[in-house]
């Protein structure tokens with residue numbers, strides 16, 4: 119299986135996905151692809167450079183250089199999990215159960231709480247964009263690149279979380295193994311993270327987008343030690 123498109127080191131699309139990309143780039147997508155609720159926010163983030171560990175700012179910079187609107191380092195304890203988050207996936211999301219990066223195949227909120235407790239820091243960053251499939255794949259690849267760079271720098275526990283259902287493949291191999299395990303990562307909300315509360319804990323004002331004219335904001339997170 120060739121690697122997905124979206125970043126320089128993954129230029130080829132899996133067979134059958136070009137049509138999907140073009141269809142989605144032609145305009146706002148309809149149906150299941152865009153009927154999935156996403157965490158979005160409308161306000162800029164505050165700057166915490168005075169308190170963020172200097173050695174971790176590199177990964178926030180990588181996100182900004184990759185197109186992120188804002189990025190910052192926060193204590194991992196500010197990442198909030200809640201049991202209700204899974205209900206939003208199970209009742210209301212058309213993607214529930216259809217992708218390996220979505221519940222019920224992802225860690226439960228309780229499992230995620232235990233994982234977060236094993237970390238000291240998190241890099242949170244956001245993209246402001248009307249979603250297109252190619253952009254979303256690019257962000258997934260960027261997350262994988264940041265996680266990989268952190269690992270190579272000695273932060274061996276680094277692990278990333280994306281936003282929304284994985285779209286690296288047009289059809290997820292949901293009953294088998296992931297075709298791109300080196301790149302695909304679960305969404306924050308798919309693992310029970312309360313993205314709104316996490317953003318607000320980080321000094322971010324996060325509100326529900328209530329009109330089709332508003333530009334969505336996508337939230338990504340890297341847990342790191």
Ligand code: SF4
Nearest residue numbers: 284286287290296297
């Ligand atoms: S990379 Fe493909 S197989 Fe893996 S979770 Fe994403 S869509 Fe599914």
